[in-house]
Amino acid sequence: xxxxxxxxxxxxxxxxxxxxxxxxxxxxxxxxxxxxxxxxxxxxxxxxxxxxxxxxxxxxxxxxxxxxxxxxxxxxxxxxxxxxxxxxxxxxxxxxxxxxxxxxxxxxxxxxxxxxxxxxxxxxxxxxxxxxxxxxxxxxxxxxxxxxxxxxxxxxxxxxxxxxxxxxxxxxxxxxxxxxxxxxxxxxxxxxxxxxxxxxxxxxxxxxxxxxxxxxxxxxxxxxxxxxxxxxxxxxxxxxxxxxxxxxxxxxxxxxxxxxxxxxxxxxxxxxxxxxxxxxxxxxxxxxxxxxxxxxxxxxxxxxxxxxxxxxxxxxxxxxxxxxxxxxxxxxxxxxxxxxxxxxxxxxxxxxxxxxxxxxxxxxxxxxxxxxxxxxxxxxxxxxxxxxxxxxxxxxxxxxxxxxxxxxxxxxxxxxxxxxxxxx
Numbered sequence: 001x002x003x004x005x006x007x008x009x010x011x012x013x014x015x016x017x018x019x020x021x022x023x024x025x026x027x028x029x030x031x032x033x034x035x036x037x038x039x040x041x042x043x044x045x046x047x048x049x050x051x052x053x054x055x056x057x058x059x060x061x062x063x064x065x066x067x068x069x070x071x072x073x074x075x076x077x078x079x080x081x082x083x084x085x086x087x088x089x090x091x092x093x094x095x096x097x098x099x100x101x102x103x104x105x106x107x108x109x110x111x112x113x114x115x116x117x118x119x120x121x122x123x124x125x126x127x128x129x130x131x132x133x134x135x136x137x138x139x140x141x142x143x144x145x146x147x148x149x150x151x152x153x154x155x156x157x158x159x160x161x162x163x164x165x166x167x168x169x170x171x172x173x174x175x176x177x178x179x180x181x182x183x184x185x186x187x188x189x190x191x192x193x194x195x196x197x198x199x200x201x202x203x204x205x206x207x208x209x210x211x212x213x214x215x216x217x218x219x220x221x222x223x224x225x226x227x228x229x230x231x232x233x234x235x236x237x238x239x240x241x242x243x244x245x246x247x248x249x250x251x252x253x254x255x256x257x258x259x260x261x262x263x264x265x266x267x268x269x270x271x272x273x274x275x276x277x278x279x280x281x282x283x284x285x286x287x288x289x290x291x292x293x294x295x296x297x298x299x300x301x302x303x304x305x306x307x308x309x310x311x312x313x314x315x316x317x318x319x320x321x322x323x324x325x326x327x328x329x330x331x332x333x334x335x336x337x338x339x340x341x342x343x344x345x346x347x348x349x350x351x352x353x354x355x356x357x358x359x360x361x362x363x364x365x366x367x368x369x370x371x372x373x374x375x376x377x378x379x380x381x382x383x384x385x386x387x388x389x390x391x392x393x394x395x396x397x398x399x400x401x402x403x404x405x406x407x408x409x410x411x412x413x414x415x416x417x418x419x420x421x422x423x424x
Contacts, residue, residue, distance in 0.1 A: 002168040003056050003126040005149040009165055017169045036067035037174065040079065040104075047108050051116055054126050056171060060115075063167045064134060069102055070223045077101040080111035081134065090114055093236070097227030103237055127152055130167065131160045193221060194246050195238030198230045199253070206259035210252050210400070211245050252389075255399040262410070271322045280315040293319045378421040382413050395421055 009017075021030045044058035064081035065071035075084045078101035084094065090110035092100040101107055115133050122128035122140070125148050131139050143155045153161050204225065208215035219225070224237045241249055249256075278289060286309050290297045297309070304317050311317070380391060388400040388411055398421065404410065406420045413419070 002164070002171055003054055003149065005127075007150045007153060007165060007168045009169055013162075013165050014169065017166055020166075021170075021173065033062060033066050034174070037062050040067055043105065043108060047112055051112050053112065053116060053119070056126070056167075057112070057115060059167065059171050059174065060130070060133075062174065063163070063170050069104065070220070078107055078111075079104065080107065082107070082111050082114065083136075086114045086133075095227075097229060097231045098224055098234060098237075099226045100224055100236065102223040102226070106236070125149065125152075127164060130164065131156065134163055135160055192243045193240035194243050195240050196246060196249055198232055198234070198239055200257050201232060202230045202253075202256050203228060203259065204230060205261065206256045207249070209261075210256045210259055211241075211248050213242075213245060251393075252399070255392075255401055258399065258401050260401075268327050269324050270327050272325045273320060273322050276319050276321055278317045278319055280311050280313055280317065282313055284311070284313075285309075286311060289317065289319075293321060295319060378423075380419045380421055382415050382417040382419065384415045386413065386415070388413060391419065 021033075023029065040061065041058060044061065045055060048055060048057045061067050061079045061081075064076075065079050067079060069079050071078060071081060073081065076082060077087075077099060080101075082090075082092070082101045087094060087101050087110065090113055092107065092110050094100065115129060118132040118137070119126065119129040121137060122132055127149050128140055128143075139157065139160050140152075143152055147155060150164075153164055156164070204218060205215060205228070207213075207230075208218050218241075221242075222237075222239055225239060230239055276293070278293070280289070286297045286300055286306075290300050300306070300317060300319065301309075303320060380394070382391070388403050392398045392400050392403055400411070402422070403419055406422055409419075
């Protein structure tokens with residue numbers, strides 16, 4: 001049953017849909033989707049009920065995205081596979097840094113509002129509304145307006161008809177099984193996370209590098225943040241970190257802001273000038289010698305201060321030559337982002353709890369010129385087990401980036417190495 005009506009599925013349809021959920025008889029994919037549905041379904045059903053929608057609407061994300069919050073396909077994305085225009089119409093933010101379709105709670109609100117709008121256009125027919133939601137109202141333009149519910153399936157195009165058949169098959173499949181939440185078997189344990197305040201534009205890559213965490217895991221924990229940078233002032237979906245690294249983030253925020261990727265050395269070819277000594281042989285002329293070295297007679301005469309074309313056997317002439325040599329160059333780091341755009345607060349965002357508000361930064365007392373100057377440079381001898389991060393913590397205001405800059409070294413250090421420490 002789908003929307004309180006039945007639909008006939010042929011053996012061919014059933015075989016095709018079984019292969020989607022159980023490829024080559026493997027049930028892992030189905031179990032993982034059931035696990036995610038087990039997590040999200042209470043939210044979907046509660047919000048559908050609040051809008052007086054049919055309970056079967058809650059199964060749409062299973063069919064459209066496999067309950068995958070990071071789903072992306074054509075112009076649709078997120079749990080509800082919301083098309084771009086539908087998302088913008090429902091005031092979801094989508095730009096180079098954030099895609100709110102990849103959220104959860106408020107994204108469900110937007111998707112169900114869009115579905116209810118389609119339902120009103122289709123005169124309360126859920127079958128038609130489902131097609132209009134996923135493929136657009138134009139898919140129903142040539143369908144007899146007198147047909148409703150499952151009667152329209154045979155009049156639809158193949159994509160629209162298969163969408164409804166697949167949803168009917170999937171709904172029956174989910175109702176016929178009871179699988180306890182398999183998250184612990186199908187996915188990594190999510191762990192504990194805490195929201196952090198973004199006070200200046202930060203690269204996600206920089207955060208991963210400085211905090212020594214996996215960038216892919218960081219992005220998977222924050223699917224709404226799709227860009228290279230984290231925007232300042234965005235509070236609708238907090239950026240979260242595992243609680244084991246929150247303290248490190250607080251201590252190293254400045255290092256993250258200053259971090260630059262290590263640019264690979266680019267190998268280029270340049271011409272190098274060198275001189276050769278040519279001893280004049282029997283019968284040789286300036287023209288023959290110049291041709292041998294691919295230069296002109298005038299150049300040979302100029303290099304050797306000859307007044308005329310006369311040369312003698314045994315005379316030594318110097319000839320300028322050039323050869324290609326490989327040179328390694330460090331490519332400069334070029335920043336290409338609009339800081340003004342990144343730091344612009346979003347006026348329409350919901351008010352966030354006080355815990356997400358930026359904390360006031362204490363102002364350090366001014367030091368006198370005598371205490372701020374250093375009479376001589378300091379050096380630190382690396383010990384076994386030291387890292388740039390642990391050494392930087394010993395000196396106020398010093399970061400790993402400072403140590404690498406002052407000592408012209410990379411992140412790898414060895415015991416016994418002396419590091420220059422400058423006063424800040």
